[in-house]
Amino acid sequence: MNTIPAIISNLDLLTTIGRVVKLRKMGADYTGLCPFHKEKTPSFTVSPSKGFFHCFGCGAGGDVINFVHLHKGYPDDKHGKYMAIQECAAMAGITMVDYEPGKILRKGKDDQFEAVTSRETSLRFDPQEIIPDEFISWLQQREIDPLVGLHLCQSGDIKFIDGKPCFVYSNGVKMRPEYASSKSMRWIDGNAQDSIWLLQHLTDIRRRLVIICEGESDTMMVLSSLAEACDEPGVAIRPWEIAVVGAPQASWRPNDAMLSLITSFGRKVAVIFDNDFAGVEAETAIIKAVSSTSMGQYDNRVTVWPWVFWPGVNDVCQLGRNKTAKTLAQMLKGI
Ligand SMILES: [Zn+2]
Numbered sequence: 001m002n003t004i005p006a007i008i009s010n011l012d013l014l015t016t017i018g019r020v021v022k023l024r025k026m027g028a029d030y031t032g033l034c035p036f037h038k039e040k041t042p043s044f045t046v047s048p049s050k051g052f053f054h055c056f057g058c059g060a061g062g063d064v065i066n067f068v069h070l071h072k073g074y075p076d077d078k079h080g081k082y083m084a085i086q087e088c089a090a091m092a093g094i095t096m097v098d099y100e101p102g103k104i105l106r107k108g109k110d111d112q113f114e115a116v117t118s119r120e121t122s123l124r125f126d127p128q129e130i131i132p133d134e135f136i137s138w139l140q141q142r143e144i145d146p147l148v149g150l151h152l153c154q155s156g157d158i159k160f161i162d163g164k165p166c167f168v169y170s171n172g173v174k175m176r177p178e179y180a181s182s183k184s185m186r187w188i189d190g191n192a193q194d195s196i197w198l199l200q201h202l203t204d205i206r207r208r209l210v211i212i213c214e215g216e217s218d219t220m221m222v223l224s225s226l227a228e229a230c231d232e233p234g235v236a237i238r239p240w241e242i243a244v245v246g247a248p249q250a251s252w253r254p255n256d257a258m259l260s261l262i263t264s265f266g267r268k269v270a271v272i273f274d275n276d277f278a279g280v281e282a283e284t285a286i287i288k289a290v291s292s293t294s295m296g297q298y299d300n301r302v303t304v305w306p307w308v309f310w311p312g313v314n315d316v317c318q319l320g321r322n323k324t325a326k327t328l329a330q331m332l333k334g335i
Contacts, residue, residue: 004065006092006094007065007085007088007089007092007094008064008065010092010094011064011088011091012048012064013048013052013053013067014030014046014048016067016068016091017053017064017067018030020071021033021034021044021046024042028047028048029046029048030045030046030047031044031046032044032046034055034057035071036055036058036060036070037055037057037058037060039057043055043056043057044056044057044060051063051064065081065085065088066084068088068091069081069083069084072084072087139220142217142220142221142317142320143224143321143322144220144221144224144321145220145223204243205265206241207242207243207265207267208237208241208242208267208268208335209241209242209243209267209269209270209332210242210243210244210245210262210267210268210269210270211244211245211269211270211272212245212254212262212269212271212272212273212286213244213245213246213247213273213316214246214250214252214272214273214274214279215246216246217315217317218246218272218274219244219245219246221316221317221321221324222244222272222316222324222328223244224321224324225321225324225325225328226242226244226328227239228321228325228329229324229325229326229328229329229332232325232326232329232332234329234333235332235333236335237332245262247273247282250273250274250276250278250279250281250282251278252282253282253286254286254289259289259290262290263301268301268303268335269286269290269301269302269303270302270303270304270305270331270335271283271286271287271303271304272305273305274314275307275310275313275315283304286302287302290302303331303335305327305331306327306330306331309327310323310327
């Protein structure tokens with residue numbers, strides 16, 4: 001047995017969490033006040049039989065190692081992960097032998113952790129101070145407004161994996177640090193991040209339209225083009241009436257809570273997913289989900305990006321800022 005499964009099976013989840021959180025038994029599970037966000041009624045649950053904890057309030061969740069990682073406030077990177085593993089190993093009385101520093105730990109398909117290697121560089125910066133040159137040039141190549149990029153990186157932690165930035169959000173809630181080595185940017189555990197992002201944007205009742213984009217770079221591109229698109233003749237909606245939210249990947253689907261946030265206040269929805277099979281599948285699923293809500297009675301609630309005008313182009317980032325703004329304006333005229 002390698003180290004991580006050994007730690008997880010030797011370190012009692014309930015006892016470990018019970019030292020920090022006052023837990024009350026509820027059926028097979030336990031519940032208490034979440035240590036990772038402020039709350040008055042318990043939305044934090046521990047399932048000893050399943051071996052994980054989950055907070056319905058802030059989305060924090062995972063196994064005993066994730067709990068220690070979050071609780072200790074270790075950095076959201078592989079070093080932080082390693083510190084949490086070390087700490088858990090010590091608590092479980094396990095000597096670590098098979099961890100190779102320099103490898104990233106990732107949760108694999110079989111739910112076992114596997115080590116993956118990647119060309120990874122990590123940049124930490126204070127958003128109030130300097131934006132890393134590497135990130136600025138990445139944004140400039142895509143004609144994305146650096147301020148938009150900066151706004152989306154409030155946590156101040158950007159990693160470049162295989163030359164592409166990987167964003168870690170905190171916004172007061174620490175996120176699980178896993179991320180995949182990938183050709184494109186991606187988030188792991190995106191749902192927790194989504195719900196926070198959505199909450200931030202969608203509690204604002206001025207938002208009449210919600211634009212859902214696929215991935216971080218497309219989200220930034222749309223945000224960068226928004227003001228220009230709203231200035232086009234015939235567009236009656238203003239930028240502050242639009243919430244742009246990013247789905248971490250095409251396989252993302254809004255859950256019921258997100259859906260009710262998205263569709264509250266009689267909002268319209270526009271989806272901008274990639275011009276490929278997965279994108280079309282996502283669009284279809286979101287249209288279906290939105291029209292099944294009680295707000296579904298509204299006509300034309302979901303608008304999709306008119307890829308028909310851009311054959312051969314895969315995403316809005318490829319389209320560039322100017323064409324994105326013009327096409328976005330066409331979309332917004334119907335809203
Ligand atoms: Zn919580």
